[in-house]
């Protein structure tokens with residue numbers, strides 16, 4: 001059977017190329033942000049992060065020439081913090097978010113981080129499942145953290161990122177993504 005007639009092959013997502021975010025990517029990034037979050041970062045936030053924050057590392061994921069995902073971390077010695085992550089709503093469920101999270105983890109580990117934390121809305125079960133898959137657990141709840149609807153945030157952490165067990169976990173998940 002020809003590959004393009006085989007549904008199993010037809011459904012294989014196109015590869016995601018992950019690169020450092022540049023100032024010229026910000027328009028595409030804010031378009032995805034607008035479609036993904038009920039509140040947006042202030043107008044200059046991405047540019048300020050790219051220009052002035054030495055602790056920040058932002059990435060975009062491209063399919064062909066189109067930016068379809070983005071995410072960022074701060075890395076402060078042994079601690080790292082996911083500041084944002086999103087995938088174009090049209091292209092969710094193709095493991096692009098997972099690939100990007102893996103990239104953020106790889107970068108944090110490369111820079112010496114032993115911990116990674118993030119906040120996620122209580123209602124955002126899909127994102128929580130992604131994080132749990134990568135070893136994040138909820139350590140506390142911040143009540144009424146999100147001002148738009150007073151929703152609480154779960155604070156999740158993954159630890160011992162430099163340890164053998166965590167590296168083995170990442171290797172196994174990476175292998176599945178290939």
Ligand SMILES: CC(C)(COP(=O)(O)OP(=O)(O)OC[C@H]1O[C@@H](n2cnc3c(N)ncnc32)[C@H](O)[C@@H]1OP(=O)(O)O)[C@@H](O)C(=O)NCCC(=O)NCCS
Nearest residue numbers: 036085086087092093094095096097098120126127129130
């Ligand atoms: C969260 C988000 C980045 C996930 O990206 P995605 O490309 O759609 O997700 P993936 O295809 O990579 O999914 C990978 C894993 O995430 C989890 N997941 C993702 N979407 C899910 C959903 N709707 N329901 C349940 N689990 C989900 C699953 O564990 C999945 O792995 P599995 O299929 O082996 O179980 C994306 O949904 C998004 O941009 N959401 C809006 C922005 C947002 O909420 N960002 C997070 C803020 S904390």
